[in-house]
Amino acid sequence: MKVAVVGAGASGLMVSGFLANSGHDVFVFDRNEKVGKKLYISGKGRCNLTNLCSPDEFLKNVVRGEKFVKSAIYNFTSSDAVEFFENLGLETKVERGNRVFPKSDKSSDVIKVLKEKHCKNVNFCFNTKIDSISKTEEGFVLHFDGKKELFDRVIVATGGKSYRSTGSDGDGFKFAKMFGHKVVECVPALCPIKIKDKFVKTLQGVSLKNVTLKCSFGDKKKEFFGEMLFTDDGISGPIVLSLSSFINREKDVSLAIDFKPALNEKQLDARLLRDFEENKNSEIKTVFRGLLPKAVAQVFESVVKIDGSQNVNTITKLQRNDIIKFLKNFPLEYGGLYDLDAGIVTSGGVDLNEINPKTFESKLQKGLYFVGEVLDVDALTGGFNLQLAWAESFMCAKNFS
Ligand SMILES: Cc1cc2nc3c(=O)[nH]c(=O)nc-3n(C[C@H](O)[C@H](O)[C@H](O)COP(=O)(O)OP(=O)(O)OC[C@H]3O[C@@H](n4cnc5c(N)ncnc54)[C@H](O)[C@@H]3O)c2cc1C
Numbered sequence: 001m002k003v004a005v006v007g008a009g010a011s012g013l014m015v016s017g018f019l020a021n022s023g024h025d026v027f028v029f030d031r032n033e034k035v036g037k038k039l040y041i042s043g044k045g046r047c048n049l050t051n052l053c054s055p056d057e058f059l060k061n062v063v064r065g066e067k068f069v070k071s072a073i074y075n076f077t078s079s080d081a082v083e084f085f086e087n088l089g090l091e092t093k094v095e096r097g098n099r100v101f102p103k104s105d106k107s108s109d110v111i112k113v114l115k116e117k118h119c120k121n122v123n124f125c126f127n128t129k130i131d132s133i134s135k136t137e138e139g140f141v142l143h144f145d146g147k148k149e150l151f152d153r154v155i156v157a158t159g160g161k162s163y164r165s166t167g168s169d170g171d172g173f174k175f176a177k178m179f180g181h182k183v184v185e186c187v188p189a190l191c192p193i194k195i196k197d198k199f200v201k202t203l204q205g206v207s208l209k210n211v212t213l214k215c216s217f218g219d220k221k222k223e224f225f226g227e228m229l230f231t232d233d234g235i236s237g238p239i240v241l242s243l244s245s246f247i248n249r250e251k252d253v254s255l256a257i258d259f260k261p262a263l264n265e266k267q268l269d270a271r272l273l274r275d276f277e278e279n280k281n282s283e284i285k286t287v288f289r290g291l292l293p294k295a296v297a298q299v300f301e302s303v304v305k306i307d308g309s310q311n312v313n314t315i316t317k318l319q320r321n322d323i324i325k326f327l328k329n330f331p332l333e334y335g336g337l338y339d340l341d342a343g344i345v346t347s348g349g350v351d352l353n354e355i356n357p358k359t360f361e362s363k364l365q366k367g368l369y370f371v372g373e374v375l376d377v378d379a380l381t382g383g384f385n386l387q388l389a390w391a392e393s394f395m396c397a398k399n400f401s
Contacts, residue, residue: 001152006142007168007372007374012157013111015394016028026122028122031128038167040111047101048383063189071395090102097382132174184376186346186349187249190343193236194334195335199302200234202295215256224239224243225261242381280312283311347378349376352377
């Protein structure tokens with residue numbers, strides 16, 4: 001069969017290689033001059049290509065579309081992905097949190113084996129932006145550069161709408177709508193969070209380790225433990241990115257940092273009393289600096305409304321309670337997420353109710369398929385999003401007809 005794949009990113013490369021290797025005549029179109037521009041910058045240039053955990057564990061990290069991708073994730077597991085890449089000659093290594101990277105630490109090596117080995121039988125058409133797709137009795141017509149070309153099948157692998165400079169600017173949603181598909185509103189996921197408090201600027205670049213970011217929205221609560229950092233007008237880092245994927249459709253969001261998650265209030269009180277005893281003739285800021293990074297300690301003084309030059313031995317019980325309260329619940333005023341382009345992935349996309357999860361074929365138009373980030377599926381960081389692209393593409397190719 002003559003198959004057009006629109007998009008030469010992670011999912012487009014994967015599906016086209018599988019189909020070409022099983023005898024189909026596959027043409028991959030990309031508006032860019034080369035393959036895998038987003039793959040190249042993935043994992044800070046190291047490409048965290050999957051997460052070596054069980055399928056059940058994997059599915060816990062899928063934020064939207066968990067049920068829809070279950071079959072794909074069981075059919076092409078992260079171990080299968082590692083084996084697949086190793087068979088192509090890519091050596092891999094596993095790091096903290098089961099994250100798999102190429103041994104060379106170079107995303108370009110992942111791209112190289114995909115293009116040169118897996119896709120050795122694929123026809124590439126670069127610098128070709130597909131403008132529209134239509135259907136006639138003869139098949140699907142791709143429109144580009146004022147030309148038309150006929151295909152038996154079309155696979156849309158155009159990605160989401162974030163990091164648009166890599167080529168994914170939402171064209172896939174336009175194509176889906178041309179065939180009557182619903183597209184769930186797109187919002188950023190794995191995205192930094194804006195904070196309204198003015199003090200944030202003074203903390204730019206400060207990172208916090210082993211803290212808990214607490215969040216409540218509506219009647220729900222979420223907490224993430226780990227590392228975060230302050231930017232010029234907000235917060236970022238692993239726990240912030242993870243949290244963003246759960247609040248990206250919420251308006252009424254409250255945020256707070258627990259600086260001492262390992263201690264409950266009683267234990268923290270005991271720790272403070274010890275610190276006070278050791279520093280009884282010092283200023284309270286000495287104690288704050290022992291508990292928090294210096295820049296944060298300065299901000300803390302103003303939030304807790306205690307003058308840093310106050311002598312430790314004059315701190316009242318009421319003030320001590322306030323210190324505990326704010327160490328456990330330091331409020332940040334939520335200012336929303338950054339725009340869609342800033343999200344590492346796009347949340348939203350082609351409505352899953354209209355796609356067959358075994359074949360990734362449209363339920364509205366036979367012969368039309370959607371794989372990868374163009375679908376309303378997203379997951380947390382750790383190699384999960386690329387694994388989704390690999391697994392969906394595998395399923396699509398395996399059950400292709
Ligand atoms: C900075 C960053 C780091 C990331 N790191 C990781 C990581 O380490 N691990 C992980 O699992 N995930 C990571 N991700 C997410 C992961 O890269 C994506 O989920 C994945 O690349 C999506 O693959 P895709 O094939 O669906 O889309 P894409 O990779 O975005 O590919 C879509 C392709 O379609 C082409 N295209 C779009 N429209 C048209 C058109 N009209 N005509 C022709 N071509 C078109 C684009 O040019 C593009 O090449 C990261 C994302 C970013 C932005």
